[in-house]
Amino acid sequence: MSAFPASEGWSAWPAPAKLNLFLRITGRRADGYHTLQTVFRLLDWGDVVHLRPRRDGVIARVGAGADGVAEADDLMVRAAEVLRNETNCSEGVDIGIEKNIPMGGGFGGGSSDAATVLVVLDRLWGLNLGVDRLAALGLQLGADVPIFVRGHNAWAEGVGDLLTAIDLPPAWYAVASPGVHATTAALFQAHDLTRNAAPAKIAGFLSGISPSGGVLDNAFEPVLRRREPAVEALFTALASIGTPRLTGSGSGCFVEFADRESAETALASLPPGLNAWLARGADRSPLLDAMEVFNAGASPSG
Numbered sequence: 417m418s419a420f421p422a423s424e425g426w427s428a429w430p431a432p433a434k435l436n437l438f439l440r441i442t443g444r445r446a447d448g449y450h451t452l453q454t455v456f457r458l459l460d461w462g463d464v465v466h467l468r469p470r471r472d473g474v475i476a477r478v479g480a481g482a483d484g485v486a487e488a489d490d491l492m493v494r495a496a497e498v499l500r501n502e503t504n505c506s507e508g509v510d511i512g513i514e515k516n517i518p519m520g521g522g523f524g525g526g527s528s529d530a531a532t533v534l535v536v537l538d539r540l541w542g543l544n545l546g547v548d549r550l551a552a553l554g555l556q557l558g559a560d561v562p563i564f565v566r567g568h569n570a571w572a573e574g575v576g577d578l579l580t581a582i583d584l585p586p587a588w589y590a591v592a593s594p595g596v597h598a599t600t601a602a603l604f605q606a607h608d609l610t611r612n613a614a615p616a617k618i619a620g621f622l623s624g625i626s627p628s629g630g631v632l633d634n635a636f637e638p639v640l641r642r643r644e645p646a647v648e649a650l651f652t653a654l655a656s657i658g659t660p661r662l663t664g665s666g667s668g669c670f671v672e673f674a675d676r677e678s679a680e681t682a683l684a685s686l687p688p689g690l691n692a693w694l695a696r697g698a699d700r701s702p703l704l705d706a707m708e709v710f711n712a713g714a715s716p717s718g
């Protein structure tokens with residue numbers, strides 16, 4: 417039985433993972449944040465956030481949270497607090513999580529959990545702030561939150577916050593984690609990080625400039641491969657099935673395939689013991705689909 421049953425007032429909501437199909441850093445602002453260009457691809461795989469509104473104004477995490485994350489630091493709890501502070505509402509909520517996305521993997525797990533809380537509570541608390549205000553609130557929690565609030569595959573610029581929704585072709589991914597926790601803030605400070613790349617053009621990406629040709633690769637990849645033997649070993653193993661790429665600031669990697677069968681065959685050929693799995697690229701966030709079902713009157717089950 418679910419730890420968060422519908423019979424006790426819980427509802428369940430997807431918090432999808434993302435991949436950065438490439439990532440280049442074009443500069444550093446006076447406030448230390450980096451300007452970058454990336455393409456976010458949402459996946460049909462991720463965490464499940466459980467919510468149960470409460471009328472006493474208390475925001476509480478229920479059950480085990482993400483490993484080692486204190487309740488007060490949890491981005492889901494902070495998202496609910498930001499929303500309540502912004503609106504001066506007196507609502508509360510119990511929050512639970514089924515954590516599937518490896519932490520520190522560049523898959524945006526914490527950011528997606530927070531975005532799901534913002535989007536769903538906006539509805540359950542009857543606030544109706546709308547997507548633009550929710551995305552702006554999300555940006556206070558992390559650079560990756562707005563993409564999950566908006567829920568569309570996107571070309572991103574600025575510090576990752578200037579988003580242009582784009583359509584991406586269907587794709588399946590062999591996704592892998594070397595079990596290394598890559599700390600985003602530390603990697604942005606790395607002395608050997610290329611932070612003056614020439615800006616790419618969105619048209620170039622969309623017309624299929626190949627990342628494997630080195631035109632659109634990930635600035636963190638050489639840094640992490642030099643620092644982390646486990647990442648280097650994973651790249652070597654994945655090279656037997658295609659062109660591995662890093663997502664976000666790592667340490668997760670992926671190889672793209674045009675169809676499910678090719679991805680499954682490739683995964684099956686990898687050496688045993690590798691932490692690799694299959695994920696489908698989404699056309700849009702599964703959270704948007706769930707909200708549509710909910711708005712049509714049928715609440716997802718707990």
Ligand SMILES: C[C@](O)(CO)[C@H](O)COP(=O)(O)OP(=O)(O)OC[C@H]1O[C@@H](n2ccc(N)nc2=O)[C@H](O)[C@@H]1O
Binds near residue numbers: 450451560
């Ligand atoms: C690498 C990406 O995952 C690409 O999607 C994101 O840019 C990082 O997003 P995130 O994990 O939500 O990161 P945040 O929590 O906002 O930032 C963590 C730290 O990374 C650095 N940071 C982040 C984003 C950015 N454009 N420039 C930066 O220099 C800052 O030192 C910041 O304090």
Ligand SMILES: Nc1ncnc2c1ncn2[C@@H]1O[C@H](COP(=O)(O)OP(=O)(O)OP(=O)(O)O)[C@@H](O)[C@H]1O
Binds near residue numbers: 519524530667
């Ligand atoms: N609900 C949460 N789930 C996961 N991590 C959380 C959560 N709340 C706070 N955190 C903190 O956020 C950190 C980053 O976790 P996350 O899984 O988002 O990493 P990431 O995928 O590398 O992020 P990104 O790609 O956005 O840089 C964790 O190490 C943890 O300290």
